Amino acid sequence: MNYAGEPTGVYFLIDNKSFYASVEATMRGLNPLHTLMVVMSEQENTNGGLILATSPLAKKHYHLQANVSRQRDLPQDENLMVVPPRMNLYIQRNIQINDIFRRFVADEDLFPYSIDESILDLTHSWRLFGDTPREVAVRIQKTVRKELGLYTTIGIGDNPVQAKLALDLYAKHTADLIGEIHYETVPEKIWTVDDLTEIWGIGNRMAKRLNRLGIHTMNELAHANPYLIKEKLGEIGSQLYATAWGIDRTSLHQPYQVKSRSLGNSQVLPRDYRTQEEIETVIKEIGEQVASRLRHHHVLASRFVLGIGFSYASAEASGRSGFSVGLRLDATADDAPIAKALIRAFRQQWQDETIRNIAVYSSDFSDDSSYQLSLFTSFARHERRLRTERALDLIRERFGFTALVYARSLTEGGTAINRASLVGGHNGGNSYE
Amino acid sequence: MGAIHMNNDLKILLARIKILFKLQYQTRYWLTVVDDHFDHTYNFFFHSQRKHQRERSIPVHAVDTYDLEYLEPLIQSLRKVYQFSITFVGFEDEYWPSNHRIIQRKRLWDE
Secondary structure (H helix, E strand, O other): OOOOOOOOOOEEEEEOOOHHHHHHHHHHHOOOOOOOOOEEEOOOOOOEEEEEEHHHHHHHHOOOOOOOEHHHHOOOOOEEEEOOOOOOHHHHHHHHHHHHOOOOOOHEEEHEOOOOOOOOOOOOOOHOOOOOHHHHHHHHHHHHHHHHHOEEEEEEEHHHHHHHHHHHHHHHOOOHHHHHOOHHHHHHOOOOOOHHHHHHOOOHHHHHHHHHHOOOOHHHHHOOOHHHHHHHHHHHHHHHHHHHOOOOOOOOOOOOOOOEEEEEEEEEEEEEEEEEEEEHHHHHHHHHHHHHHHHOOEEEEEEEEEEEEEHHHHHHHHOOEEEEEEEEEEEOOOHHHHHHHHHHHHHHHHHOEEEEEEEEEEEEEEOOOOOOOOOOOOOHHHHHHHHEEEEHHHHHHHHHHHHHOOOHOOOOOOOOOHOOEOOOEOOOOOOOO | OOOHHHHHHHHHHHHHHHHHOOOOOOEEEEEEEEEEOOOEEEEEEEEEEEEOOOEEEEEEEOOOOOOOHHHHHHHHHHHOOOOOOOOEEOOOEEEEOOOOOEEOOOOOOOO
């Protein structure tokens, strides 16, 4: 294989080992690698508790999955420490970590990828910090460990996909927490992988589809007929073939263009909701939340989708898991017409099922500097309402969402007040305000 | 600095502990104070453990005044209200200013 024409640089993919649990360990003066700890969200709607993060030792000890598991999968062990999440603290730590990275790369070469992962393009700067990229990696690890107490895992590659594979396949399993893949080491590092699902981008379903083509290992994928793969699996197949050869032609510096934007909110209810009034309270609350976000982004939306998910028992009985209704309105970001339309749509479809999930999404945005006049509502009235809502937004921005709420949110079914303090559905944190 | 400041930290601590301290049957309660070398704060955690069950650790407060002269009277006032044990973490080789006694006797295995 001739890699001469392929883009070549020095890329690091850095992730934090068990991020949330590690942050909690350091706050308690404990070593993140030596602590038996789980971070558990006990919000009302998590049904007894949801494990958000597990320390490396706890993972090993209790054979827990890396991702979210349930409280009931966790043994009652006296040596295990259970702590509540503090999402705001983790966001703050993530910013501090990225600030450390910025000492090693220019701002435009740092790409935060998720709350605990960042991509660094060190092509132009690594020589300033060491004789080899690995030396620089060790230096970054030591800096983060010294200043924040956290352990970082680093994948090094000649392009982003190699760095990602180096991280997943090697860095996470070695003592020094560093993995490296380069064009010349692709055969020994990637082709030796026998379990396809270990590869980023290949899940169980994709593995099965590859199996059907007679491909069971990365070696077989790399030496399969690329035209056949493309014909059978489409564009994604070509991409996986490129991954097998460690090839990645994406440029991180060109921002990804989203085809169509949408904005929405959804929530799992803390219990089954049965009465129309309770359900409509939450639909209205979510609708208002979406409207407020539209105003914050200075856009109007003309398409809305209401999604309703039934409770398990109701889904069994009625044979459908829920329904979703699309609505088209005159472009708007007002609470009242959005809530009204959503509730009307709900009444049309709802047949007394009990409900556990509610979602509202909006799309087809236009700029809020223009407004579609209507024959049926006076502009003066519209403007008055708009000014009220703007004022409401401003007050909430300054004093918090709960400073002003609709009385309806205080009724039995309302969830807005409780959710206002959550980040991503989990406890945002306390006592560190 | 001074008394007003401390009263505020003490008030927060007492109010939050009160909510968590439920005096349940066969349950051990204790408090951990951490010298947080990274943020330069003293972090307080409320721990509880029911017999044969998992230990729970809830953050209660972080004291910003990073000074033992300030921490010592705060702990003393706290002890006047609650008598459960207090574990100190991250205070190796540090001594209470008033009587020069060592704060943390042994290092935890997982520190």
